[in-house]
Amino acid sequence: MTLEQSPAPSDVADVYDGIGQIYGSAWGPNYHYGYWENDDDHSSIEVATDRLTDMMISGLSAEPGQRVLDVGCGIGHPALRLVRTSDVNVVGISVSHVQVARANELAAEAGLADKATFQFTDAMDMSFPDGSFDAAWAFESMWHMPDRGQVLSEIARVLRPGGRLAIADVIERGPVSPEGRVVLDHVCENYAVKSLATIDEYRTELAANGFVDVEIRDISANSCRTLAVMADAVETERDKLVALVGEEQATSLLDFMRLSAVTPEQGYLYLTATRA
Template identity: 40%
Template structure:
């Protein structure tokens, strides 16, 4: 199965917006749990992951941040409020952009946050126009991650930093060797992932210098099982919108990812040289 195009992904987010909210909450990304005994809710755990990634950065008041794949704006609102910065978010989902701008207006933050329809493959911004680029769980949707990283390097000011949360091939808990082909089969074309060495090599090739690297795989893995439980509970609501075949395919992905111990998750930052 071929990977969905950006347009198809955008339409998918438009069509499934209400279901996604009920599965993932306002953040639309994975959560972070300390251990298997941690009973933190999915909503609180997703905020934790935002905090974990932002904690790898030095964010100064007045910084200008670009949020790639902004969802409905929750991480951007959280970052702008906590650090007194300006945020521009982009998404390929028209509905996400509209909802994000509506939420910002309601929060009284329209002067510092804005969201627009744009493709990260061809960012519509001048060179060296951002201090930080934020890409939390969005690069796996891109047709070419490494092209996006070159776009990131272009729009970053010298000394600027990129913060990334992304899926990664890792060794399994039982010593199982990473197997990209097996992960692709489980994902049915949704995820295309590589190991850390290839990831870092491409970051350097884009003209960026890797800095912090944190493997949080064991802390984020519970997200898949929790998403599967929520999705199954939404069966009656989902079927009229996406049909039985798509529902079962999505549910099987959640279960497959939950059981695939070599599907990991990394938080990392990199800097554009001065």
């Protein structure tokens, strides 16, 4: 199997500030996977992505007035849904100045700037005091982290004892075929992905950082169509994509998205845990 595509920027911010903006204009405000109940569920991507956000909200079980950390906040759409749903205070962090600025703009436009704030912060070295949050989530941000264990350590530090954690993440599912390995490696090399964890690795790292009551669900079957649907959406913005990366690269990128959607070794998990 050959995948012809030059490496995208290795910096996470460059990926989301460049191609990510094209995805956003085609995809909508939720820069994440969707969740479909089964093969007969024909929900729109807006419904499917909101459904996954609602799963994350449910997993946090945050109470009104509590303080929640959003690790890798993007432009803040899920965080604003969390504020509206649970009446909490959210602090979102990102390594993209563009996304932080846009997230704060959206919070202001929604009249929620007093409840949701976003700032430029490295998740591996946060300046927040110990035990300063009641809950935290990482919504498709962990696969970008250079050291997942360090991020979990930092999250554990800033969570109060008993604080809840929810994570949604793209993962590696084994056994991995040679063809699957090509796809997984391509993801890491081209989209500022540091590594794709396995479910077992998540269990080990969560335990090592003081998390208990860990519940992990492999929801690959419910989310795998996301990339195929996204490819169709991005096709509608193909001219913008071509202007950014060229015709050949645009074709390769779209072909790869569709290939990823049918690669079983690329999966998706949803987990919740409690800070001991």
